[in-house]
Amino acid sequence: MIERIEEQFPGAITDRHAFRGDVTIVVARESFLEVVDLIFKDGYQLLVDITAVDWPERQIGDRLVRFDVVYHWLNMTSQERLRIKVRVGAGESVPSLVDPALPPRFKTANWFEREVFDLFGIPFENHPNMVRLLTWQDFPGHALRKDFPLDGGDPFCMADSTAPYAQFIPTTNP
Amino acid sequence: MATMESIALATQALDGDKMIVNMGPTHPATHGTLRIVLELEGEFITRATPEIGYLHRGVEKLGENLSYNQFVTLTDRLNYCSSIMNNVGYTGAVEKLLDLEIPERAKIIRVLVSELARLADHVVCIGINAVDIGAFTAFLYLFKQRETVYDLFEMAAGQRLHTSFTRVGGLFRDLPDDFFPLAERFLEECPLAIDELEGLLTRNPIWHDRTKGIGALSPEEAISWGYTGPCLRACGVPQDLRKSQPYLGYDQYDFDIPVGTTGDVFDRYLVRVEEMRQSLRIIRQALDKLRELGPGPIIVDDYKVALPPKEKVYSRMESLIHHFKLIMHGIEMPVGEVYSSTEAANGELGFYIVSDGGKSPYRIRVRPPCLPIFSSFDQKVRGLLIADAVAELGAMNIIAGELDR
Numbered sequence: 001m002i003e004r005i006e007e008q009f010p011g012a013i014t015d016r017h018a019f020r021g022d023v024t025i026v027v028a029r030e031s032f033l034e035v036v037d038l039i040f041k042d043g044y045q046l047l048v049d050i051t052a053v054d055w056p057e058r059q060i061g062d063r064l065v066r067f068d069v070v071y072h073w074l075n076m077t078s079q080e081r082l083r084i085k086v087r088v089g090a091g092e093s094v095p096s097l098v099d100p101a102l103p104p105r106f107k108t109a110n111w112f113e114r115e116v117f118d119l120f121g122i123p124f125e126n127h128p129n130m131v132r133l134l135t136w137q138d139f140p141g142h143a144l145r146k147d148f149p150l151d152g153g154d155p156f157c158m159a160d161s162t163a164p165y166a167q168f169i170p171t172t173n174p
Numbered sequence: 175m176a177t178m179e180s181i182a183l184a185t186q187a188l189d190g191d192k193m194i195v196n197m198g199p200t201h202p203a204t205h206g207t208l209r210i211v212l213e214l215e216g217e218f219i220t221r222a223t224p225e226i227g228y229l230h231r232g233v234e235k236l237g238e239n240l241s242y243n244q245f246v247t248l249t250d251r252l253n254y255c256s257s258i259m260n261n262v263g264y265t266g267a268v269e270k271l272l273d274l275e276i277p278e279r280a281k282i283i284r285v286l287v288s289e290l291a292r293l294a295d296h297v298v299c300i301g302i303n304a305v306d307i308g309a310f311t312a313f314l315y316l317f318k319q320r321e322t323v324y325d326l327f328e329m330a331a332g333q334r335l336h337t338s339f340t341r342v343g344g345l346f347r348d349l350p351d352d353f354f355p356l357a358e359r360f361l362e363e364c365p366l367a368i369d370e371l372e373g374l375l376t377r378n379p380i381w382h383d384r385t386k387g388i389g390a391l392s393p394e395e396a397i398s399w400g401y402t403g404p405c406l407r408a409c410g411v412p413q414d415l416r417k418s419q420p421y422l423g424y425d426q427y428d429f430d431i432p433v434g435t436t437g438d439v440f441d442r443y444l445v446r447v448e449e450m451r452q453s454l455r456i457i458r459q460a461l462d463k464l465r466e467l468g469p470g471p472i473i474v475d476d477y478k479v480a481l482p483p484k485e486k487v488y489s490r491m492e493s494l495i496h497h498f499k500l501i502m503h504g505i506e507m508p509v510g511e512v513y514s515s516t517e518a519a520n521g522e523l524g525f526y527i528v529s530d531g532g533k534s535p536y537r538i539r540v541r542p543p544c545l546p547i548f549s550s551f552d553q554k555v556r557g558l559l560i561a562d563a564v565a566e567l568g569a570m571n572i573i574a575g576e577l578d579r
Contacts, residue, residue: 019510020270046397048515049541053528070526072513072541076397076411079418083513108400111549119234134227134578143235150239 001042001082005035014087024083032086033095033102040105044073044082047097050112052120054146066090067122088122096124119144192220195560199228205302206574210551210563217559222552229578237538241504242268242342245538250336252540253576255298256291256519258327261340266421267514267525268342271507274479279470280344281422286460287330287339288422288516289453293364294323295519295571296404296446296453303443303568304375307384307561312374319367322360329353342505343480344473354461361458368450375443385440389554389566396437400546403521405570408445409437415517427456439569479505504533520544520571542576 002025006013012031017024027035049072058065071084086094097109111133113124118132121142131137141148198209207228213221233252237245249260262284269276297320301313324334329350331337339345375381391399396409406413414431416424432448434441473480477496486493507529515524521543528537547570555563 020273020512022512024511046402047400048402048522049513049524049526049539051526051539051541053537070539072524072526076413081513105398106400107395107398107553108546108549111545115545134230136227143232148235150235 001039001044001080004042005038008038009034022081022083024085026085026087029086029088029092029094032084035084036097039073039082039084043075043077044080045105046074046076047106047108047112048072048074048081050109050116052116052122052144054120054144056146060087064089067120069094069116069122090121093123093125096127098128099126100128101126118142121145197560197563205568206572206577208572208574208577210567212560212563214560219555219558219560219563222555222563224548224551226548226574227578229574231579233540233579234538237535239534241533242507242535243505245535246340247336247338249540250338251575252542252579253295253518253520253523253573254335255573256295257335258287258291258331258337258339259295259516259518260523261337262288262422263514263516263518263523264525265340265342266516267512267527270514271510271512271527271529272342272479272505273508274343274474274476276344276474277471278423279348279464279467280472282460282463282467283330283345283349283472284340285422285424285427286457286464287327287337289456289460290323290326292519293450293453293457294320296450297323299519299568299571300371300443300446303439303565304381306564306568307381309375309378309381312371315367315370315374319360319364322356322363326353326356326360329356341473341480343476344471346473348469348472349464357457357461361454361461364454365451368447372447376447382440384561384565385443385569386438387436388439388558388562389437389569391437391550391554393437399550401521401550402543402546403517403519404442404445404449405437405521405547407432408434408441410435415515415522419515421516427459429453429455439565442569507531515541518543520573520576521547540576540579542579544570544572544577548572548577 002013002016002023009031012028012035013025014028015026051070053068053070054066055068056066065087067088069086069088073082073084088094096113097106098113110129113127114129114131114133116122117124117130118134119142123130132139135143193214195212195214196209197212199207209225209228211223211225212219233248236248246261246264249264250257252260297316301316304312327337328334330353331339391409393409393411396406396411401409402413410433412431412433415421417431429452432445432452434445477493481500482493482496487497509529509531511526511528513524513526515522522541523543524541526539526541527535530536551567551570555566
């Protein structure tokens with residue numbers, strides 16, 4: 001599979017490794033949708049999971065590339081799994097798999113992408129409904145970033161909240 | 175900011191001919207804290223907007239600050255109807271990261287308790303689904319069996335719901351002797367209870383009216399929505415990780431994978447009932463295997479991973495040091511990332527662990543089986559009645575603890 005991707009889109013795979021039998025490829029953001037199209041036609045049709053990993057200090061070249069967006073695919077015919085990573089810096093976005101302009105192949109990506117947006121603050125381009133999934137809409141910050149404190153910073157995570165009762169809640173620990 | 179808009183829906187908003195009705199977060203049919211905002215035209219649903227996150231406890235964030243063995247207790251709180259399967263799935267992922275082979279007896283016991291948990295989970299799912307639709311009796315007949323399963327868990331792990339039964343490298347203790355007679359009795363009584371359940375529901379015309387054709391889905395659509403587990407198999411896709419990617423020696427057990435045809439509520443019910451029978455077959459084989467194998471270790475004999483026995487800690491210097499090192503500094507982890515998945519009662523339960531070699535995981539991700547399934551709710555209930563939405567919700571088997579993490 002990986003050979004075929006490299007054949008069709010030379011330079012799309014920027015890095016690859018295998019650990020304990022899990023194959024991982026790192027795909028450039030620009031060629032991500034093309035690669036997804038190819039692997040879908042090759043049988044990787046079940047999108048198992050989308051998540052992200054935060055590496056706040058990581059530098060690649062001379063650029064800070066903070067996030068790995070991690071996709072897990074399963075080929076239900078051969079039962080092989082493939083992990084694709086897309087690396088983005090803070091503030092950069094990733095192409096959405098539920099873009100209305102694309103064929104509706106991975107409807108499950110809708111909520112997974114919203115969850116990644118919610119917990120990491122990585123936006124997805126052309127997502128039809130890019131709002132938070134698990135936390136409330138004016139939650140301060142993104143909970144799974146490494147610089148987000150474990151206790152949430154303030155007891156009720158209500159800083160800058162527009163809810164009417166927020167003013168009655170202390171925003172710092174006494 | 176659009177914060178108050180959603181709260182304003184709670185009273186009642188009229189938009190043309192549409193009425194907006196809130197189902198949840200404390201609706202008796204949501205079984206947990208889910209909220210669904212339904213837009214109705216007359217009696218028919220034109221749009222359903224699920225709002226989740228009421229039970230979001232930040233399990234993944236907590237996991238980044240706990241040691242590998244401490245996280246086991248948090249996995250109990252994911253799918254609390256079958257917590258032992260989450261324990262098994264999580265420790266399996268850590269063992270894959272460590273490239274560790276666990277003792278044979280531990281494997282068989284893990285299979286045994288997983289299948290008991292699958293049974294209990296299906297009992298809850300079918301029982302509650304039937305209660306929501308109006309068939310109360312089936313629930314009572316089955317809950318007697320569920321009670322026995324929890325008695326067995328209590329004997330094995332000391333806890334009924336939050337079992338925390340597994341440890342990295344095996345189990346924290348062996349099954350007690352009085353576990354086996356009760357398990358044998360359960361194997362005799364449970365098939366009769368399943369027969370009674372089938373007698374009440376399978377050919378019941380009211381049950382047919384309420385469940386047939388509700389929430390039907392084509393296999394292609396189901397795969398696109400990321401379905402796994404009984405819901406996917408009811409659509410006619412024979413995908414079961416126990417068969418297709420065997421773990422814990424599932425390839426040595428003899429069992430079948432039931433599949434449905436249409437994926438509607440009725441098919442999901444049939445698939446679950448048959449899976450209960452297949453689980454009983456696996457439990458029978460696991461008990462026989464345990465008897466054949468005889469007593470043996472239930473955790474690896476590697477003191478860099480598993481704690482040495484207490485007698486040794488008190489009497490031998492080296493074991494004391496191992497004990498201290500493990501408690502204070504944790505397991506020495508390789509640097510790398512793994513994704514490991516098991517077939518839980520709801521579908522594929524995956525754990526993605528990124529390790530930087532530290533005491534706690536750098537990132538731990540729980541892939542819940544019911545999140546993708548629930549995300550298709552809006553599409554599936556459009557054009558149906560509220561009563562059908564309740565049937566559909568029950569048959570999806572949404573467990574909020576796992577959905578929101």
